[in-house]
Amino acid sequence: MNSISVREFEGRRVLVTGGTKGAGAAMVHRFALAGARVATTARSAVCPDGVNCELYIPADVATPEGATNVGRTLTEQWDGVDVLIHNVGGSATPGGGFAVITDELWEQELNVNLLAAVRLDRLLLPLMIERGNGVVIHISSIQRRLPLPASTTAYAAAKAALTTYSKSLSKEVGPKGVRVLSVAPGWIYTSAAEGLVKRIADQGGVDEDAARQQILDSLGGIPIGRPAMPEEVADLVAFLASPRAASIHGTELVIDGGTIPTV
Numbered sequence: 001m002n003s004i005s006v007r008e009f010e011g012r013r014v015l016v017t018g019g020t021k022g023a024g025a026a027m028v029h030r031f032a033l034a035g036a037r038v039a040t041t042a043r044s045a046v047c048p049d050g051v052n053c054e055l056y057i058p059a060d061v062a063t064p065e066g067a068t069n070v071g072r073t074l075t076e077q078w079d080g081v082d083v084l085i086h087n088v089g090g091s092a093t094p095g096g097g098f099a100v101i102t103d104e105l106w107e108q109e110l111n112v113n114l115l116a117a118v119r120l121d122r123l124l125l126p127l128m129i130e131r132g133n134g135v136v137i138h139i140s141s142i143q144r145r146l147p148l149p150a151s152t153t154a155y156a157a158a159k160a161a162l163t164t165y166s167k168s169l170s171k172e173v174g175p176k177g178v179r180v181l182s183v184a185p186g187w188i189y190t191s192a193a194e195g196l197v198k199r200i201a202d203q204g205g206v207d208e209d210a211a212r213q214q215i216l217d218s219l220g221g222i223p224i225g226r227p228a229m230p231e232e233v234a235d236l237v238a239f240l241a242s243p244r245a246a247s248i249h250g251t252e253l254v255i256d257g258g259t260i261p262t263v
C-alpha cells in the first residue's frame with residue numbers, strides 16, 4: 001500500500017507544457033510543492049515572475065522545431081523526465097461554424113491540441129521505456145464528447161483525436177512500464193476565463209454574475225454551479241501522476257462538475 005507523502009514527487013523530473021498560465025501554472029506549482037524538479041515551456045522569451053519552475057524552455061511546441069528543442073533540452077540537461085504532462089492546448093478559431101474553418105485553422109488546431117503531444121511523446125517516451133517507468137498525461141477536454149459548434153469544432157475534434165491517441169499509446173507502452181492517461185476538464189476558471197467574463201459583461205452591459213451565467217448556460221449548465229478551479233485540476237493531475245494511482249491507466253478522467261449530461 002502506498003502512503004501519502006506531502007513530498008511524494010521529491011527529486012522526480014516533471015515537464016508541464018504551457019505552465020506559465022492557467023491550469024498549467026497551477027500544475028507547476030503543485031508538483032514543485034511536492035518536491036519535484038519541474039520544467040515548463042511557453043512561447044514567451046522569459047519565464048514570468050512567480051512561476052515556480054526549475055527549468056524554463058521558451059518554445060512554440062505546436063511546431064516540429066519547438067517540440068524538438070524541448071525534447072533535446074530535457075534529454076541533454078535532465079536525461080529525460082519521469083512525468084510528462086501535455087497541458088498546452090486551446091482554440092484560436094473565430095466564431096462562424098464549420099464554414100469559416102480554413103485548412104490553415106484546422107492545421108493550427110491539430111498542431112496545438114494533438115501534434116504537440118505526439119511529437120514530444122516521440123522524443124521523450126523512449127527514455128521512459130528504457131528505464132521501464134514513467135507517466136504521461138494528456139490534457140484533453142470534455143468538448144471531445146460535448147463539442148460546441150459556434151467556434152470550437154476543430155478544437156473539439158483535435159481533442160477527440162488526442163484522447164484516442166492517448167488510449168492507443170497506453171496499450172503500447174503500458175506493458176513497458178509507462179502509464180498513460182488523459183484528463184478531460186470542463187470549464188476551468190483561469191485568468192483567461194475571468195477575462196472572458198469581464199469582456200462579456202462589458203460588451204453586454206450586464207454584471208459579471210450575469211456574464212458568468214451566460215457561459216454556464218452555453219454549456220447546458222454545470223450541476224455544481226461553478227467551473228473547476230485550476231488548483232483542482234492540478235490536484236487531480238498530481239494524484240494521477242503519483243504512485244497512488246498506479247492501477248489507473250489507459251483511461252480518461254473527467255473533471256467538469258457534472259457538465260456532461262450523460263453517463
Ligand SMILES: NC(=O)c1ccc[n+]([C@@H]2O[C@H](COP(=O)([O-])OP(=O)(O)OC[C@H]3O[C@@H](n4cnc5c(N)ncnc54)[C@H](OP(=O)(O)O)[C@@H]3O)[C@@H](O)[C@H]2O)c1
Pocket residue numbers: 017018019020021022023024041042043044059060061062063086087088089090112139140141142184185186187188189190191192193
Ligand atoms: N480553460 C478551460 O476552461 C479548459 C477547459 C477544458 C480543457 N482545457 C484544456 O486545459 C489545458 C490548459 O488550458 P488553460 O485554459 O489553462 O490554458 P491557458 O490559460 O490559455 O494557458 C496556456 C499555456 O500554454 C502556453 N502555450 C499556449 N500555446 C503554446 C504553444 N504553442 N507552445 C508553447 N506554449 C504554449 C501559454 O503560454 P504562452 O501564451 O506564453 O505561450 C500558457 O502557459 C489546455 O489543453 C486546454 O485545452 C481548458
